[in-house]
Amino acid sequence: MRDVLDAIRRAAPRRVVVFTGAGVSADSGIPTFRGADGLWRNFRAEDLATPEAFARDPELVWEWYEWRRGIISAAEPNAAHRAIARLEDARVVTQNVDGLHARAGSRNVIELHGNIFRERREGGVRRPDVVWIGEMLPRDAVAAAVEAIGNADLLLVIGTSLLVHPAAGLVEGFRGLSVEINPQPAGQCTFAIAARAAEATPPVVETILEAQ
Numbered sequence: 001m002r003d004v005l006d007a008i009r010r011a012a013p014r015r016v017v018v019f020t021g022a023g024v025s026a027d028s029g030i031p032t033f034r035g036a037d038g039l040w041r042n043f044r045a046e047d048l049a050t051p052e053a054f055a056r057d058p059e060l061v062w063e064w065y066e067w068r069r070g071i072i073s074a075a076e077p078n079a080a081h082r083a084i085a086r087l088e089d090a091r092v093v094t095q096n097v098d099g100l101h102a103r104a105g106s107r108n109v110i111e112l113h114g115n116i117f118r119e120r121r122e123g124g125v126r127r128p129d130v131v132w133i134g135e136m137l138p139r140d141a142v143a144a145a146v147e148a149i150g151n152a153d154l155l156l157v158i159g160t161s162l163l164v165h166p167a168a169g170l171v172e173g174f175r176g177l178s179v180e181i182n183p184q185p186a187g188q189c190t191f192a193i194a195a196r197a198a199e200a201t202p203p204v205v206e207t208i209l210e211a212q
Helices: 002-011 051-056 058-074 079-085 100-104 139-150 197-211
Strands: 016-020 091-094 109-111 114-122 125-130 154-158 177-181 191-193
Touching: 002 177, 002 191, 002 197, 016 139, 051 058, 058 114, 058 125, 079 100, 079 197, 091 139, 109 139, 154 197, 177 197
Parallel strands: 016 091, 016 154, 091 109, 154 177, 177 191
Antiparallel strands: 114 125
């Protein structure tokens, strides 16, 4: 951890982007999709998170999303969310649909996969405003994320396996100072901290604030 904090102090970053995945919300009690307790160990993605699944059985898909909404509504932002929100000028690019970054106070949030609490109509049918497997990411969100990451002098990658494309591809091309926080780091960043988001994010953020 010390070498990471020293590198941040030397860089004194002004343009910070935080890229987050499901692991940042795990300490709020929201299940991730992969891993030992991941949602996909108990549910098949093909049955619940694809356009085909929705066309086949919309009632089942809506029931699953209402269940997830209930879990998220009962959760609170954790120490990682609150720490990230202290970076008032940072852009937060998230793969999460839970809205916890905004609830924690982050103001510049780019939601790559939508938001589970929003709905939209498609072909006259009401559906969750989330990106399902096989669907394209929203163009405006991708464009905003590409611009933000391209202009960053520090990229924090928190709580993501970097396995979900095309979102993960936004990180792969970054060549500046980057720090990954994840229990099992993917190894694509300058530095990696093998720890849970709620544990390691606060001291990293504190160092950024001191260095600015």
